Amino acid sequence: MHNNRSRDWSQIFLQQGMRFAILIGVFATLFFYTQCSKGFSQGRQLYLNHCANCHGADGQGLRSLYPPIAQSDYLENNYEELACIIRFGIDKTLTVNGKSYSTPMVGLDELSEIEICNIVNFISTEWHPKNSYISLKDINMIIGKCK
Amino acid sequence: MRFMPLYILVAIVLFTACTSEDTLPVLGVPTIVDGKEIPHKIRDFSFTNHNGETITNESYKDKIYVADFFFTTCPTICPTVMSQMVRIYDKYENNPDVMLLSHTLDPKRDTIAALKAYADNLEIDAPKWNLVTGDKKVIRGFAQDYMNIVVEDNEAPGGINHSGKIVLIDKDRRIRAFAEGTDPNEVDELLEDIDKLLQEYAQ
Numbered sequence: 252m253h254n255n256r257s258r259d260w261s262q263i264f265l266q267q268g269m270r271f272a273i274l275i276g277v278f279a280t281l282f283f284y285t286q287c288s289k290g291f292s293q294g295r296q297l298y299l300n301h302c303a304n305c306h307g308a309d310g311q312g313l314r315s316l317y318p319p320i321a322q323s324d325y326l327e328n329n330y331e332e333l334a335c336i337i338r339f340g341i342d343k344t345l346t347v348n349g350k351s352y353s354t355p356m357v358g359l360d361e362l363s364e365i366e367i368c369n370i371v372n373f374i375s376t377e378w379h380p381k382n383s384y385i386s387l388k389d390i391n392m393i394i395g396k397c398k
Numbered sequence: 399m400r401f402m403p404l405y406i407l408v409a410i411v412l413f414t415a416c417t418s419e420d421t422l423p424v425l426g427v428p429t430i431v432d433g434k435e436i437p438h439k440i441r442d443f444s445f446t447n448h449n450g451e452t453i454t455n456e457s458y459k460d461k462i463y464v465a466d467f468f469f470t471t472c473p474t475i476c477p478t479v480m481s482q483m484v485r486i487y488d489k490y491e492n493n494p495d496v497m498l499l500s501h502t503l504d505p506k507r508d509t510i511a512a513l514k515a516y517a518d519n520l521e522i523d524a525p526k527w528n529l530v531t532g533d534k535k536v537i538r539g540f541a542q543d544y545m546n547i548v549v550e551d552n553e554a555p556g557g558i559n560h561s562g563k564i565v566l567i568d569k570d571r572r573i574r575a576f577a578e579g580t581d582p583n584e585v586d587e588l589l590e591d592i593d594k595l596l597q598e599y600a601q
Contacts, residue, residue, distance in 0.1 A: 316477075316519040
């Protein structure tokens, strides 16, 4: 038993190292999960999974049923509504690029704030570049104030 | 083992016979009556369309048509399937031999007025494309009828509900092809199949 002493130390050292690595891993994961990325890939994927079935993969919409998101003058002029529309939906008669829409959109309440943030930034970068990057903090604030 | 080359030859012949076949297969599980195979056929039907008109199998007499099942408030796959149905509608807009038939799976909410609004929003109309409603159970039964070919794929509970299949029916009310309406590539092929079927009748 007593000749295991040195191995004990190395084991303790290894264990600590392991703990340290795990801790770093946890922090890194937390960091990435609480960040809303500027890069598109997550936002694009989320858009394709949750919005494209109605608004189209290219944001083109469908006839008078689903309004376009790309080049939508309504969205460009009411950009601050975007996060609220995603969370709570929208039900009014809208005029988008001169065409009238009145089918209600149900909110996607299964999407987290970070997911909404990624979608908003994807839409800005892809179709509405006049709108700058928005942080998770801003998204939380906007959603807190939705009507 | 001596017969191996023969097997391979037979396999090759069968394979080329299948792939060079230009007419579409007849799909669906046939019924056997007195030892004879009767191909699966869509039964007689009578529904009401978005204009309040009665639509029956007679309305589709001597036409080929594509059929699907949907409901106007469906948030997930129906919008995608509908956009593909619109593609088919647009392509054959000026060809009276091709029609479309969409059945609502939610007759309670999809009143005639709701269907009418949906048709207007899709910018489509009868007689080419009827959005129809009827008794819920009857419509479910027809969903089985149209999806006969894929019943085995649809064993998931409620699978029929969420099946986004677009089914091609010939003038004898037989299923000749189908596509997953959520997959534009499959619908590309279905469009080719529609042309093939039209060709079959042109001869």
